[in-house]
Amino acid sequence: MSNIPAQVYKTLDQLVNGDVDNFEITIQNPNKKGEGFMGEMLFVSLKHKKSHKEVNVIVKQAFREKAIRDSIPIRDIFMNEIYFYSKIWARLDKFQQQVPTKYHFQKIPKCLASVSNENSEYLVMENLKLQHFQTHEKKIPLSKEHYQLIVREYGKFHGISFAYKALYPEEYAEMAKGLVDIYADMSGREFFQNGIKYLYEIGIESLQPGVDDAVIEKFRPYLENYLDVFVDSVKLKTKYTVITHGDCWSNNMMFKYYDAKNVTDVRFFDFQLAREASPCCDLSYCIYSGAPKEVLQDLDRYLQIYHDSLSTTLREFGCDPEEIYPLQALKKDWKIFCKLGITMGLMIWKFKTTYDEELKDFTDITSDEQEQIFLTGYDKDAFRKRARDLLCHLYESDFL
Template sequence: MSINNLEKVIEPYLKGSEKQFISYETKNLLPAGENYGSTMLSLDINVQNKNGQQETIHCVAKTLPPKKMQEFFNTKVTFKKEVAFYTSIVPMLEEFGNERNVKDLMHFTAKCIGARISSDPNSQDVNEDAVIILENLKHQGFSVGNRFVGFNLETTKLILKHMAKMHGTFIAFKLAKPVEFQEKIGCYLDKALDFVAPDDMLDNLVKHVQRHASRNLNCIPLLSKIDENTRKMKGYFVYSKYREPFGTIVHNDLWTNNMLIKYLNDEPIDVVFVDFQVLRYGSPARDVLFFLYSSVQLDVLKTELDELIEFYHSELVNTIKLLKCDISLFSYEAYLEEMKIAAEDTEFCHQMFMLTPLYTIEGGAIDLSEWEPTNIAPENEEILDARYYDRLHFIILDFAKRKWI
C-alpha cells in the first residue's frame, strides 16, 4: 500500500502553501465488494509549515486495481481519463463558469490534491505508479448512504439537482464552445471500457435474473423480455445511443457508493460525485435512470418517480439557461424520448448486471484478486440482501409498464 514518490505528486499542491512533505500513512479504505474498478486507500499526509508546525492532510488515494481487473476496466484508458478529468477538464469548466459569472461551477467534484498516470513525467502510458489523490470528504462531514435502503425523497432531489448541474454544465460548454469542447474534452469521452460481455457470462446472468424474477407471479409473463433485454449487456460497454442536443458527459456509474452526502441536523445540504473512470459522451438519461432505479428508496419510486424525472429536467434546463445558452431544443417531451431510448438501449441491462453486486451483503463479495466476470451471478445466494428481490421485481415491472422492455 505504498505510493512511490508521493511528495512529487503533491508538490504543486504544497507549493503555494509553503508547506513541506514529512511522511504519510495508508490503509485500505473499503472492504471487498465496495469498489471493483480500483484500489482505494485512506491516505494521511503529514506536512510542516515554515514555522515548524505540523498538520495532517486527510486524503483518499485511488490506485490501479489488481492486474486481472485492469483488462476488464480497460485501465490504460480509463485511469488516464479520470486523471484528465480532475487535472484538465474540471479547471476548464471552472473557468467557463467564471466567464459566465457562475462561481464554483464544479462543486459536485472532490478537490484533487495531485494525480499522475506514471512515475515517468514524460510517459503517456499508465503504469503501476498511477495514482489520483483527492480530499477525504469524510473528514468534512460527508458520508456514503446505505445501499440496501436507498435515499429518501429530499436527498434524492438534491442529488438530481447536482446531477443536472453536471450534465447541464457540459452541454452549455459544448453549445458555447463546440470546437474547444471537441478538442479538449471530447477527446477523452470516446472510449471507456472496451469489454464485450462473453456469452457464458450473459447466460449465467439471465438464468440468475429469471430465477429470481419468477418469485413474483407478475414477472413470469416477462421472462422472455428479461432474456432479450438483459443480453443487451453484451455491447453495453462499447456503444450507446443518444441524440443531440442532449449529448453530454455521462458518469455511467452513479449509484449510492459513488456519491457522498453531507447532512446538517439530518437534512441533506451537499453532494459530491466520485469515481469518474468510466465517464463518456452520451445521454444524461443513462445517469438519471441508473441512479433512480438503483439507489432511491422503493417507497419514493412508487409514488414520486414521474415527479423526480420532471424535477431533474427542470434543473437541467435551469443550468443551461444560467450559463447563458439557448434552451429551446431541450423540451420536456424531447427529454422523455431520451429517457425511453436510454432505458431500452442500456439501462435495463445495466440494472440487471449491477443489482447483484449492489445487494451483496458486506463480507459476501469476492476479493478483487479473485473476481471473474461470471461471478456476477453468485452460486451462494445467501450473500444477497433480502431487499434485492423487491428491487428486482419493481424494476422489471415498472420498465414493462412504461413499455421500456
C-alpha cells in the same frame, strides 16, 4: 514512506511544498472489498513533526498485476478519469465562471494530482470525510430527499456541458473525443456478457408466476437478447448528448446531513466511466440502482425537477432549453437509454445485497474465471424485492 509508492511519495512532497521529510505519513482505513473493483484507495494523513499541521488525502491506485491488466482495461479506466479531471472538468469549471456563483456546479471533489506511467496510475483526491460528508449505507435505498438533491445537481452538471456544446461546438467535440467508452469495451468481453445474462436470469426469478405473468412475458425476450439490449443502450446515438458521470450508484456519492434525516449536500466522484452519452444514462442508472418503490412510482416528478434545474442552468448561459433539450425529448430518450439503467440497476442491486464475506474484486479471481465477480452469495429475498419493484415499474411505465 512505508507502503507509499515512490511516484505517490513525490506527489505528496509537491503538495506540502517539498517538505514531506518533515511530515509523519500514516495510511488509514483502506477501502473494503466491493468498494473498488479496479484498484484500491489509501487514506493518507501527513502530520508535520513540529507544527502538527495536518494534510489528509485519498490516493486511488490502479491494480498493477499483469494478469488483471491484460484482461480488464484498467489503464484505460484510470486514464479516462485522469483525462476527465485534467481536461474536461478543468475546462467546464472555467467555462461556468462566466455565470453567477449560485448557478455553479460545485459537487466534485478536488483532484490534487495525478500520476500515470506505463504500468501504474494514481489520483490524489481531497478527503471529503473531513468536510463531514459520508457514504450512504448501500443496502438501504436512497430517500426521495436524496433523489431530489441528486437530480437537481445532475441538471446543473449536464446543463454546463450542454451549454458548452451549444456555444463552442468544435471545442466540445474535440474535448469529448478524448474520453474512452469503457461501456463499449466491456460489452465485448465474454465474462461481462455472461454477467449480464446471469443478472437478467435472476431478475426474472424475482417475478411471481400467477401474479406477474404479464411482466414475465414482457421481460422474457431480454433473456434471449440480453447483449443486444445492453449494446444498443450503450452505442445508440442521439443529438442530445453530454459529458456524463457514467458510474452513478450511491457508492460514488457522499452526502452531508443537517441531522440524521435531512440531507443537505452531495458530492459525486469516480469518473472512470465518464463518456459522452445521453443524460438518461446517468439518470436511469442512478435511479434504478438505488431508488425505493415510491420514487420509481413518481419518476415523472424527478424528471421534472431535473429538467427545471437543467433549464435554469442553460438560461444563465443564454441558451434556450426548448432548443437544447426539451422535456419531451428527455422522456423520449428515457425509453431508449433507460435500458442501460436496467442492466446496471440489476447489477448494482446484486452487489448491494451480496454478503460482505462474499464480496470480491479482480485480485480474488483468475483471468479465466472473471464471471465469478458476479456469482457471489447474496440475500435473495432483498435482491428479489428490489428487482421486482424495478421490473414492475418498467412494465407499468411501458419502458420494457
